[in-house]
Amino acid sequence: MIEVEQLSKSYGPREAIKGLSFQVEKGEVVGFLGPNGAGKSTTMNILSCIMPASSGTAKICGFDVFEQSLEIRKLIGYLPETPPLYADMVVYDYLAFAARLRNVPLKNTQSAVEQVIEKCSLKEVSERIIGRLSKGYQQRVGIAQALVHNPDILILDEPTIGLDPIQIIEIRKLIQELALSHTIILSSHILPEITQICKRVIIISDGKIAAVDSLEALTTRLRKGERLLLKVRQSSSEILEKLRGVEKVNAVSEEQPGQFTIDCEPNADIQDEIAQLSLNNKWGIVELKPASMTLEDVFLKLTLEENEAQ
Amino acid sequence: MKNMWIIAKKDLGSFFNSPVFYSLTTVFLILNGFIFFNILNFFSLQSFQAQQMRGGGAGLNLNEMVFEPSFHNMAVILLLVIPLITMRSFAEEKKSKTFALLLSSPIHLVEIIAGKFLACMIVVGLMILLSAYSTGYLMLIGQPETGPVITGYLGILLMSGCYVSMGLFASSLTDNQIIAAVISFGLALFMWIIGWGAQASGSGLGQLLEYLSLITHLEHFLKGLISSSDLVYYLSFIFFGLFLTHRVLESSRWR
Secondary structure: OEEEEEEEEEEOOEEEEEEEEEEEOOOOEEEEEOOOOOOHHHHHHHHOOOOOOOEEEEEEOOEEOOOOHHHHHHHEEEEOOOOOOOOOOEHHHHHHHHHHHOOOOHHHHHHHHHHHHHHOOOHHHOOOEHHHOOHHHHHHHHHHHHHOOOOOEEEEEOOOOOOOHHHHHHHHHHHHHHHOOOEEEEEEOOHHHHHHHOOEEEEEEOOEEEEEEEHHHHHHHHOOOEEEEEEEOOOOHHHHHHHHHOOOEEEEEEEEOOEEEEEEOOOOOOHHHHHHHHHHOOOOEEEEEEOOOOHHHHHHHHHHHHHHHO | OHHHHHHHHHHHHHHHHOHHHHHHHHHHHHHHHHHHHHHHHHHHHHHHHHHHHHOOOOOOOHHHHHHHHHHHHHHHHHHHHHHHHHOHHHHHHHHOOOHHHHHOOOOOHHHHHHHHHHHHHHHHHHHHHHHOHHHHHHHHHOOOOHHHHHHHHHHHHHHHHHHHHHHHHHHHHOOOHHHHHHHHHHHHHHHHHHHHHHHHOOHHHHHHHHHHOOOHHHHHHHOOOOOHHHHHHHHHHHHHHHHHHHHHHHHHHHO
């Protein structure tokens, strides 16, 4: 559905993205992950035909983003980083305008707008002026705008930015619903979001792809060792030392008083040993559990490794 | 065509929703009305004197003495007003990032520019139409020649088209409305007075400068004459301005 090859873009001397290549299949939900300024928005701008790439090709449904951009623009719905809202327009009129811009015939415009208002739960604000809405509603109008012509492909640049937790959950649900019938690319620097919505993640760092994989694969690939969490009632440097003395333990650190993370070799199976140790020394064990690496750790590890390599 | 109208309709909506349009129209109508009143007053005084001295106002002409100066003055006021109408066209879209919506829609850049041009022209046309009560009044109480009045309005509209296309060009250069207004005002004024350079330069260049001036081409229209050279001048001026706008917007995508 979407094929990107060796895509590069420079703004003057600064290279925003350097030779990106990836594919997105029909019906997939792919997350772009990366720190601010990594090139996520630039890539999305190129895919939605707003700016041409400096080199490389990007094809959507077989159409080239540069040569046949008009065809592509019929297929995509795009929510830029800043939602493109006319502050002085009424929500309903704005959505009707967006629908007309995207070639929705005049006679279908009303039903298209009403559907999208329903989908994004904008009913109670549909007659209000956009500039007076809260940030959350504005963001939803932005999403509605990308959906109004029912495109095959949705490109959403940080769709949940500026929303409160309840709204985030709603938008997430909406995106999950949309994922059933659309191909979606979304970007974020908020990790839990990507974890919950996307099946595949493309991690971009400094204009290059750091990793492309499914979430599970990424987490397991990066778990070069195992990690245990130990919580005890006491806290002293003696505990730290004793823990470090255990066989197969690579590193121990005290996160908070009485809370230790223990990194050990893969398949070390040292829980018994540690439990015994704490019982013998009367540390007052509260909790001992394996800690899996969150995407957050994966992300940090990947992007930091990248920087160290340079 | 359809897409152009969609854009134009949206722009017209925001014109009529904003106080800018209403304040501009009010100022335009007041200034225009005041000038019209004074010109008419002067004319009636003259004809009154002529009547006393020569027994009849022969040689006094409503077209030459009222319509022509009114049109001239309207051209000056439009020079001040139109940059304020066109300044937001692209600057505002860029500032509020709404341009991305237009650019990611299946619509040609040419259609966007044409739509915005159309919207500005409709607004200007509406303002001129509102001020036409003075013409109507003169038609009622006097017997002016209608030909020069119609061509006068045509000339004013074409000249406004030039202002608008320069204004759109200025607006495409920046995302700041004030800078856009300043640039388009400067450009329009320069194109107005460029003919003054004719005296200082030689005959060849002088003629060229004279020809380039916006105001010299209005004269024939005010006299009731539609000459092809004036028409070509105004239309190519408008086209050139819109062409530059297109180039600027297209190249800004590449940066």
